[in-house]
Amino acid sequence: MWSWFHKWGSPKWFYGMAGRCLPWVAVATLLCWGIGLGWGLLVAPMDFRQGNSFRIIYVHVPVAVVSLAGYYLMAIAAAIHLVWRMKLADMALKSAALIGAALTFLALVTGAIWGKPTWGTWWVWDARITSMLVLFLIYMGIVLLYEALADRPEQASRVCAILALVGTVNIPIIYKSVDWWYSLHQPATIRFTGAPSMDPSMFYPLLWCIVACYLMYGTLMMLYVRGEILRREIRTQWLQDIVRGMR
Amino acid sequence: MHPLRKQRLWVVVFIVAFSSLAVALVMMALRENINLFYPPEKVLAGEAPVGKMIRIGGMVREGSVIREAGSLRVRFDVTDFKGTVPVVYEGILPDLFGEGQGVVTQGKLVDGVFEASEVLAKHDENYMPPELIDAMGPDHPGPKKKAP
Structure with missing residues (x-):
């Protein structure tokens, strides 16, 4: 187990592994998005109440789900970095913050676009939307802290890791917000227990889109972490060898 | 370690x-x-402030929507099946507004009547193609009705 752990901590090993996986994961991402969006937008029937406007669910729900799951990944990276001072965990934390911010922003924007025709408003301060906005601010806070402390990278990574850990409490709040309080959002459609309250002809394309979004997250993470490795480790011998080999 | x-x-x-x-x-x-809104039950129990801007939420009671001819004024009752609050509103209603559908409305409680300044539709977590609803009959409310 420890050798596995040490392997994951090695930028050199990750750089090579991610480089080999990237094309496959990227192609799988495109394929799943193609299937999911093609099926969801063109083939799936429209909703009996919302008509065609419900179809934004095929973007809104996947990006929202992955923005939450990505936070857990980021918080775990933060904990690993704080305890073991692992360089790769710090790079993952920084990359996850930026990608998570982008996904959360997309979730908020698609939510506003969906809200206008169905609820009748772009924005309302209900518990789910407000806690998602807080998530966006935490992600952006980490991104900006890294930039602000760019000349003191050791300090930046530690401060950001602590902020990431503190923000973890927000994730279960977002998830349970529609059950704990009266909100404009409806309760969850997809549940861990029991069947989804969505017709299978609409649900299967949604599943494809969610898988596609996870794969997209993996692709982006590998790209960004590789970029961070290149930026920080460029003086190491093994990277110099690779760079020379490319010429 | x-x-x-x-x-x-x-x-x-x-x-x-x-x-x-x-x-x-x-x-x-x-x-x-x-909480984004008060359910009618709490409004009737006196837990919601009177004369202040609040939101109430619930179902539009079946058969309660009355549109005034020649204007945008509309009256309806919001209910949570434990209490009912009458609402008056003047303005454009969202497309999903309808009897038996969820609604969240912002306004002031004046003499037991809720004077709304904004009406938002609330939809549920069920998604179904229209053909299936037709096959179930016009009175069917949706795929699965949760026990109250």
């Missing part, structure tokens, strides 16, 4: 535990304010 790392691990655990505790306490204190 190295003692220094063990110590750091405890710090991590404490950060997560204490920040969660702090947020939980804040939310306990603010739990009434986090």
Whole structure:
């Protein structure tokens, strides 16, 4: 187990592994998005109440789900970095913050676009939307802290890791917000227990889109972490060898 | 495990535990304010402020929507099946507004009548193609009706 752990901590090993996986994961991402969006937008029937406007669910729900799951990944990276001072965990934390911010922003924007025709408003301060906005601010806070402390990278990574850990409490709040309080959002459609309250002809394309979004997250993470490795480790011998080999 | 790392691990655990505790306490204190709306039951019980801007939410009672001819004025009842509040509103209603559908409305409670300034539609978590609804008959409310 420890050798596995040490392997994951090695930028050199990750750089090579991610480089080999990237094309496959990227192609799988495109394929799943193609299937999911093609099926969801063109083939799936429209909703009996919302008509065609419900179809934004095929973007809104996947990006929202992955923005939450990505936070857990980021918080775990933060904990690993704080305890073991692992360089790769710090790079993952920084990359996850930026990608998570982008996904959360997309979730908020698609939510506003969906809200206008169905609820009748772009924005309302209900518990789910407000806690998602807080998530966006935490992600952006980490991104900006890294930039602000760019000349003191050791300090930046530690401060950001602590902020990431503190923000973890927000994730279960977002998830349970529609059950704990009266909100404009409806309760969850997809549940861990029991069947989804969505017709299978609409649900299967949604599943494809969610898988596609996870794969997209993996692709982006590998790209960004590789970029961070290149930026920080460029003086190491093994990277110099690779760079020379490319010429 | 190295003692220094063990110590750091405890710090991590404490950060997560204490920040969660702090947020939980804040939310306990603010739990009434986090709710977006009052259900009619609480309005009737006198828990909602009178004459102040509030939101109420529930179902539009079947057969209660009355549109005034020649204007945009509309009256309807909002119910949570434990209480009912009459609402008056003048303005454009969202497309999903309808009898038996969820609604959240903002306004003031004046003499037992809710004078709304904004009406939002609330939809449920069920998604179904229209053909299936037709096959189930016009009175079918949706795929699955949760027990109240």
